[in-house]
Amino acid sequence: MLLLLLLLPLLLHLTTATQITTALAFTLIANVTTPSLDLTPSINHLNLTAVHVGAGLDAAVLTPTGPARVLYLNGTAPQDTGIASDGGLFPYGLRLGSLAAGAQSVGLDVGGVQPGVAISEEGWPQVVGPEEGGFVVCFEVRPVYGRPQYPVRFVRAGGDLPSGCVPVALLAQCAVLGEVPRGAVYDHEGVREVRCLGDVRAVEW
Template sequence: MLTSLLTSLTLLALAGATPVPQTAQQLSRAKAYQLQIQLLDPTKDLEPSIAGTYIGTIHVGAGLNVAVAGGRNVSGDTPFYTNGTAAEGYVDVLNDLGTAYPWGIKVQDQNSSDATYPGEHDVEIDVGGGSNGLGLVTDGGEVTLGGLAAGNYAVCNRFNGYVRANLTMVKYVYEGETLPDGCVGIEFVPLCAELNTLPEGSEWTHDFVQEVDCVVPA
C-alpha cells in the first residue's frame, strides 16, 4: 500500500515537471491567420477559462489597444498577417481591424515594463507597425507566434486604470524570468484564415504580406 502510494506521488511529481503534450498540429500555408490561445499546461487556467479563446483588443487611448484574451468566435473578424521581409529590414505582425490603417502587435523588450506592474512586459495592438522581428516560428512540426527573444506569452488578471476594470491582459515572460502571480503561460497558435480585402479608401497595402505556415482549423 505504502509502495503504491509513493509510486503514485512520484508519477505526479514527474508529471508536474514535464511539459504537457498537446495534440499534433496539421500544418498548411496561408497569408493570414487567427491567433488562438493554447495553455502551456492545460491544468493551469484562469477563471473563466481562456483556453481556446483568441487574442483581442481593448481600447485604452487614441490609436492604442491592450492585447487581451478575447472571445471564442472569430467569424467575421479580420485576421492577422505577417508583413515585410528580412531583406527589406522589417518584419512584423499586423491586423487591419476593419480600418484604413494597419495595427501592429507590439511587445515590450526586456528593458521595458508596465508602469503599474513593474517587471511585466506588456503586449499591445496599436495603430501603425508592430515590433520589428515579430513573426511565426515553426519548430518540430509546430507553429506558434514568436517573441522578440526566448520566452513565452502569458495571460494575467490585471486592473487597467483607463477602463477601470480587471482585464485578462496578454504579457510576455522572457527566458529566466518568473511567471507573475495571477498569470498562466500560453502560446498563440495561428489558425489558417483568408486575408481580408482592404476597405475602399484604405491608406495601406497588402503587397508585402508573407505566405506562412499555419494550423488547419479543426
Template sequence: MHNVLILGLAALAAAAPAKRQVPHYPPTSLSNGFFLVANVTDPSLDLSPSINGWVFQTAHTGPPTNAAVLQAPGSSVPGRVFYENGTAEQVHYGQSTVITDGATPPTPFGIFIQSPTEFDITYPTEHDLFVNAGPGTPSRITDFPNPYPILQNNQGVGTFVACNNTVPYYGYKFITINYAYATFEGPDGGYEYHANIPEGCAPINLVPQCTTLNTLPPDAYASHEFAAPVRCYDDVAAIDWTQYGP
C-alpha cells in the same frame, strides 16, 4: 558450424539499429491571414475558467491604442485577423512584424511588446502588449525547424502569458496578454533557466488559425503586398495535443 551460424545471427541482431520514433505533428495549411488562439502550456497554471482556446482580441484604450486581450470563443465578434508583414528576406532574418488592420480607412496596427526593461505602470512585474498604429515589434510565426507554428517575440526569449488584470481605461477586469522574459542566471554565476511567469498568470502559446485575409478598399493606408504566407491550423481548438510529438 551450427554454433558459428548462431553467433553470426546474434551479431547481426546486435548490430541492427533500434527502431526510430517517427515525429508526428498535427497537419498545417498555408495562409496569409490568421487568428491567434491561446494554448495553455502548463495546465497547472491555467486560469479559472480555462482560457485554453480563447482568441486574441483588442480593447480600445484611445486613438490609436488598444490593449491586447483574450476573448472567449463563440462570441459574435470574431478575434482580430492578423498577417505577417515583410519581404522574404525580412522574414528570414527575424525583421518581419505581425499586423492587423484597424480604423477607417484601414490602417496597419502592429503588435507592440514591451522590451525586457519596460514594464506595465499598474502591474510592474509584467511586460505589456499593445496593438497600436504602426509596424509593431519584430515578431513572426515560427517556421522550420520549429514543428509547431506559434507567435514569436524576436526581442528576447520568453513566453506569452495571460493575466486577469484591470485595464485602467475601463476600470474592470480583462484577460490581458502580456510577455514574460526568461532569465538564464543561477547561483554563483551558473547557467539556470527562469521562466519568470508573473503570479496569477498562465503561460500560453499564441497559435495561428488559418482564415481569409480581407481585400482592402482603394483608400486603405494598409497594404497586403508583403503579407507572407505562414503555417497555420484549420481549427486549433479541435487539436488533441497529447496525440502529437516526436
C-alpha cells in the same frame, strides 16, 4: 515560478484537422501550456483580440465571446517582417510595450510592425518574440478596460511568472485575408505566407 514553465513543449498530438499548412492570414488562439495553472473559468482556446486603451493604442487581450482579430505576416525582408492587422484606414502592428512588474505589455498599435514578433518557422506555429521568453495571460480588472479582461504579456527568459498569470502558447489558426479598405494608407503587397493550423481547438492534449 521561473519562466521555465513558459518554455515547456506543447504536449499535443496532430490529427487530420490540425495538420500544419499555410495561409496569408491567421487568428491567434490561446493554448494553456500548463493546465494546472489555468484560470477559472478556463482561458484555454480563447481568441486573441484587442481593446482600445488610448489614441492609436489597443491592448492585446483574450476574449471569451468575441471574434478573433485577423492578422498577417507583413514585410519585404526578414529584418523588417512582423505581425500586422488591418484597422480601417490605418495598419496596426503587434508590438511589445514597456516592462512593468517583470512583464512587457502586448499591443496592437497604429503604425508599423515590430520586427522579430512573428510566427515560428519550426515546431508548432505560434507567436515568438524578438528575444527568448514566453507569453502569459493575466486576469485584471482595471478602469481603462471598463470590465475584467485577460491581457497578454511577454516575459523574458529567466523571468518569474507574474501573479495571476498563466503561461500560454498563441497558436496560429488559418484565416482568410480581407480586402484593403478603400482609402487606406497601406496595402497588402508585403504579405507573406505563414504556417498555421486548420483548427486549433481540434488539437488533442
